[in-house]
Amino acid sequence: MIIARSIKKIREVILPLKQQGITIGFVPTMGALHEGHLSLIKKARIQTQFLVVSIFVNPIQFGPREDFKVYPRRLSRDKKLLRQAGVDLLFYPSASQMYKQDFSTYVEETTLSHVLCGLSRPGHFRGVTTVVAKLFNIVTPDISYFGQKDYQQAQIIKRMVADLNFNIKIKVLPIVRDKDGLALSSRNSYLDKISRQQALCLYRALQRAKALIASGERDAVRIKKNIRLFMRKFSLAKIDYVEIVDAETLREVKVVKKKVVIALAVFIKGVRLIDNMLVDMKKGRFI
Amino acid sequence: MIIARSIKKIREVILPLKQQGITIGFVPTMGALHEGHLSLIKKARIQTQFLVVSIFVNPIQFGPREDFKVYPRRLSRDKKLLRQAGVDLLFYPSASQMYKQDFSTYVEETTLSHVLCGLSRPGHFRGVTTVVAKLFNIVTPDISYFGQKDYQQAQIIKRMVADLNFNIKIKVLPIVRDKDGLALSSRNSYLDKISRQQALCLYRALQRAKALIASGERDAVRIKKNIRLFMRKFSLAKIDYVEIVDAETLREVKVVKKKVVIALAVFIKGVRLIDNMLVDMKKGRFI
Numbered sequence: 385m386i387i388a389r390s391i392k393k394i395r396e397v398i399l400p401l402k403q404q405g406i407t408i409g410f411v412p413t414m415g416a417l418h419e420g421h422l423s424l425i426k427k428a429r430i431q432t433q434f435l436v437v438s439i440f441v442n443p444i445q446f447g448p449r450e451d452f453k454v455y456p457r458r459l460s461r462d463k464k465l466l467r468q469a470g471v472d473l474l475f476y477p478s479a480s481q482m483y484k485q486d487f488s489t490y491v492e493e494t495t496l497s498h499v500l501c502g503l504s505r506p507g508h509f510r511g512v513t514t515v516v517a518k519l520f521n522i523v524t525p526d527i528s529y530f531g532q533k534d535y536q537q538a539q540i541i542k543r544m545v546a547d548l549n550f551n552i553k554i555k556v557l558p559i560v561r562d563k564d565g566l567a568l569s570s571r572n573s574y575l576d577k578i579s580r581q582q583a584l585c586l587y588r589a590l591q592r593a594k595a596l597i598a599s600g601e602r603d604a605v606r607i608k609k610n611i612r613l614f615m616r617k618f619s620l621a622k623i624d625y626v627e628i629v630d631a632e633t634l635r636e637v638k639v640v641k642k643k644v645v646i647a648l649a650v651f652i653k654g655v656r657l658i659d660n661m662l663v664d665m666k667k668g669r670f671i
Numbered sequence: 672m673i674i675a676r677s678i679k680k681i682r683e684v685i686l687p688l689k690q691q692g693i694t695i696g697f698v699p700t701m702g703a704l705h706e707g708h709l710s711l712i713k714k715a716r717i718q719t720q721f722l723v724v725s726i727f728v729n730p731i732q733f734g735p736r737e738d739f740k741v742y743p744r745r746l747s748r749d750k751k752l753l754r755q756a757g758v759d760l761l762f763y764p765s766a767s768q769m770y771k772q773d774f775s776t777y778v779e780e781t782t783l784s785h786v787l788c789g790l791s792r793p794g795h796f797r798g799v800t801t802v803v804a805k806l807f808n809i810v811t812p813d814i815s816y817f818g819q820k821d822y823q824q825a826q827i828i829k830r831m832v833a834d835l836n837f838n839i840k841i842k843v844l845p846i847v848r849d850k851d852g853l854a855l856s857s858r859n860s861y862l863d864k865i866s867r868q869q870a871l872c873l874y875r876a877l878q879r880a881k882a883l884i885a886s887g888e889r890d891a892v893r894i895k896k897n898i899r900l901f902m903r904k905f906s907l908a909k910i911d912y913v914e915i916v917d918a919e920t921l922r923e924v925k926v927v928k929k930k931v932v933i934a935l936a937v938f939i940k941g942v943r944l945i946d947n948m949l950v951d952m953k954k955g956r957f958i
Contacts, residue, residue: 391836395838402689402690403689403690403691403692404690405690484833484834486782486830486920487834488780488781488782488783488830488834489778489779489780489781489800489830489831489834489835490778490779490781491776491777491778491779491804491835492776492777492778492779493775493776494775494776494777495773495775496775513776514835517778517835518834518835518836521835521836521837521838522836524838543773543775543776544776546771547771547774547775547776547805548776548778548801548804548805548808549678549805549808549809550808551682551808551811633773
């Protein structure tokens with residue numbers, strides 16, 4: 385596995401590959417890798433010829449009161465996992481390599497970014513789209529992989545790619561969960577034993593919504609109310625949002641039909657966790 | 672000359688060229704071509720192997736009270752000029768090809784954009800950086816050419832390229848002027864005979880500033896005051912701004928030293944004209 389810390393080096397590796405028509409796969413991450421990341425890497429390993437993973441804890445997507453400083457960094461463990469997964473190149477830049485002192489250009493999606501997590505984390509998605517645009521220009525992938533856990537992020541990235549004409553295919557892969565249902569997240573490492581139990585409220589609430597819809601409920605307001613009531617059983621859970629939105633536009637829906645996403649954000653003792661379920665009414669599928 | 676109206680078509684042409692390592696030159700324009708554009712095209716023709724010119728009057732860089740609708744369109748004349756200049760590909764997209772109905776992603780430079788023309792034309796540079804980022808992703812040039820007439824624009828594009836890691840070299844070429852000194856601009860076609868005469872105030876003011884500096888004046892405030900006084904002779908000229916700024920940061924300077932730009936914007940009977948002069952004190956050059 386090649387490890388590139390500079391943009392110059394990664395360009396030197398990638399450019400000749402592009403000229404040979406070799407397909408480049410790309411999985412951008414913030415490290416502290418778990419099976420969710422690895423599921424993306426496995427798929428990319430199959431679908432593309434040269435596989436690049438980046439590890440960069442991107443300062444500009446964290447708010448001033450968020451967890452940038454304490455976000456888990458586990459580089460040597462991550463490297464081992466990436467080698468085992470057959471990754472060809474790890475891009476692991478410093479913050480100063482990515483952001484010069486006079487940095488002043490941002491990429492901002494202005495519609496999908498202003499709902500759900502966009503409301504509780506102002507500036508977050510601007511930080512995400514900016515760093516992903518940069519990484520796309522550095523890595524020049526043919527296909528890039530994102531997890532459905534960050535459903536809104538994936539939709540925003542897709543929109544950015546379409547709007548700014550990046551010649552890149554975006555693939556979004558299913559959420560990977562622990563045995564008991566908790567969606568994998570690097571932030572799960574913040575949870576103590578009790579919080580870890582309480583964190584199950586997200587998955588259980590989604591399962592409850594699924595049961596309601598399966599039994600014929602279509603009223604989004606009633607489903608959301610039911611979820612909020614259910615969450616009260618979890619004394620440490622502080623709801624950030626419970627929303628049912630159109631899967632494409634992310635606009636709130638009143639009726640569950642076509643394709644919707646049930647999206648949740650909850651604080652457990654100050655740790656912010658998200659989860660979601662894609663409901664495809666036409667195919668009768670819950671993903 | 673190939674004429675591509677769709678993004679799909681231009682990609683089909685460009686991709687095999689890139690794989691052969693052929694260098695792509697790119698001159699983005701809004702059409703109504705004049706010798707200023709042609710100077711960029713001539714240089715690009717020499718320095719690169721495959722030369723792309725785009726003509727697109729970009730709606731999102733015009734303000735609601737600006738001249739988008741009446742901006743000169745002269746396609747058949749432009750095509751002829753481009754063929755004569757040996758251009759390989761003209762990209763001439765429709766507005767709907769460039770902006771889908773749900774378009775919502777913008778590229779915004781946030782420092783250099785907020786002075787000079789950025790103050791009188793809010794949103795203008797956001798429109799410029801957005802469309803140029805799109806065109807860069809569509810054309811994937813090695814070198815792209817801009818005119819010094821739009822000095823601020825060129826600086827903003829350079830910053831965007833550095834910040835977002837576009838692998839593109841930006842070249843900025845000197846202002847081309849009419850015999851009497853008026854900087855060429857597609858907007859000069861708006862000027863009637865009297866306005867055309869009055870429009871000389873910009874060039875003459877720059878010449879006056881040059882003479883002052885050559886005679887030892889270094890005080891930026893005094894030079895600007897002198898220019899404003901001089902402009903009073905031109906009864907139809909309404910000053911938008913007269914500024915002397917650092918050539919890199921575009922921040923106002925008090926003393927003329929190192930590299931500064933004298934930048935002017937003037938309305939002549941509602942037609943907004945700009946001009947500038949780069950003053951390199953180290954080399955004693957006025958460009």
